[in-house]
Amino acid sequence: MALTVRAAPGYDSAADALRKALEARGYRHGGAARLVLETGDHGLQLIREDVHPALRLHLDFPAGRQGYRLAHAGHQREGLIRAFGKLPRDGHVLDASAGLGRDTLLLAAHGFRVTAWERHPVVYRLLADALARAATHPELAPVIQRITLLEGVAEPTAVSPPAMAAVFDPMFPERAKRAAVKKDMQLIQALMADTADPDGEQTLAALRGHVERRVIVKRPLHAPALGPDAPQASVKGKSVRFDLYSATGPAEATAASG
Numbered sequence: 001m002a003l004t005v006r007a008a009p010g011y012d013s014a015a016d017a018l019r020k021a022l023e024a025r026g027y028r029h030g031g032a033a034r035l036v037l038e039t040g041d042h043g044l045q046l047i048r049e050d051v052h053p054a055l056r057l058h059l060d061f062p063a064g065r066q067g068y069r070l071a072h073a074g075h076q077r078e079g080l081i082r083a084f085g086k087l088p089r090d091g092h093v094l095d096a097s098a099g100l101g102r103d104t105l106l107l108a109a110h111g112f113r114v115t116a117w118e119r120h121p122v123v124y125r126l127l128a129d130a131l132a133r134a135a136t137h138p139e140l141a142p143v144i145q146r147i148t149l150l151e152g153v154a155e156p157t158a159v160s161p162p163a164m165a166a167v168f169d170p171m172f173p174e175r176a177k178r179a180a181v182k183k184d185m186q187l188i189q190a191l192m193a194d195t196a197d198p199d200g201e202q203t204l205a206a207l208r209g210h211v212e213r214r215v216i217v218k219r220p221l222h223a224p225a226l227g228p229d230a231p232q233a234s235v236k237g238k239s240v241r242f243d244l245y246s247a248t249g250p251a252e253a254t255a256a257s258g
C-alpha cells in the first residue's frame with residue numbers, strides 16, 4: 001500500500017512521525033500514490049488527487065451534518081439508539097467498527113460510555129485526530145470524554161466487566177456503479193484494498209459471547225443477514241437495517257471461533 005504523507009508549512013515533524021507510524025504498519029510513503037494524507041492547521045485530511053475535482057475527507061465533528069445531528073437532541077429517534085433498546089443511559093457499550101466515528105459519536109451523545117476499535121491505521125488516525133480536536137469544543141467535550149478509541153482489531157474479551165451491548169458495522173461491498181456511494185465512502189474504498197470485512201461472522205460471534213445483552217449489526221437495507229443465525233429482530237431505516245442478536249455467553253463464542 002502506498003500513500004503520500006504531506007506536511008503543511010510548520011508540520012514537518014508531525015508528518016515525519018505519521019510516516020514512521022504508518023510504515024510500521026505496512027504503508028510505503030510513495031510519491032506516485034493516489035492518496036495523500038495531509039497534516040496541517042486543520043488537522044489530518046485524506047485527499048484523492050487522481051480525480052477531478054479532488055476528493056477530500058476531513059472529519060470535523062462540531063461542524064456539518066454530524067454536528068447538527070449531535071446538537072439537535074432527538075437521539076432517541078435514531079434507528080441505532082432504538083436498536084440498543086432500554087439500556088441505562090450511562091451504560092458501557094462497544095463499537096467494533098469505529099470507521100469515521102459517526103455511530104460512535106451518536107452513542108456517546110446519547111449518554112453511553114463507548115469503547116470503540118478501528119483496525120485500519122489511516123482511518124484510525126483520521127478519527128483519533130478528529131476526536132482530539134473535538135475534545136476542545138465546549139459542547140462536544142463531555143461527549144468525547146465518554147469515548148475510548150483503540151487502534152486494532154476489536155477485542156471484546158479484553159473488556160472487563162463485560163459491556164452491556166455492542167454495535168458492529170462491517171464494510172459491505174458496494175456496487176461499483178451505485179451513484180449514491182457517498183464521497184467519504186469513495187475515499188475509504190480507495191484506501192482499503194478490500195471493501196468487505198471478511199471476518200465479520202467471527203467478529204459477531206466474539207461480540208455475542210462477551211457482552212451482557214445484545215449485539216446490533218448494521219446492514220444495507222436489503223443485504224442478507226451476517227452469518228448463519230437469523231437475527232431476533234430488526235429495526236429498519238430508509239437505507240439501513242439494524243439486526244439484533246442476543247448475547248450467547250463465552251462458551252459459544254469459543255466454539256464459533258475454534
Ligand SMILES: C[S@@+](CC[C@H](N)C(=O)[O-])C[C@H]1O[C@@H](n2cnc3c(N)ncnc32)[C@H](O)[C@@H]1O
Nearest residue numbers: 097098099100101102103118119120153154169
Ligand atoms: C462501514 S465502516 C464503519 C462506519 C462507522 N460505523 C461509522 O459510523 O463511521 C467499517 C469499519 O470497521 C473497521 N472494522 C471492521 N471490522 C473490524 C474489526 N473486527 N475490528 C476493528 N475494526 C474493524 C474497518 O476497518 C472499517 O473502517
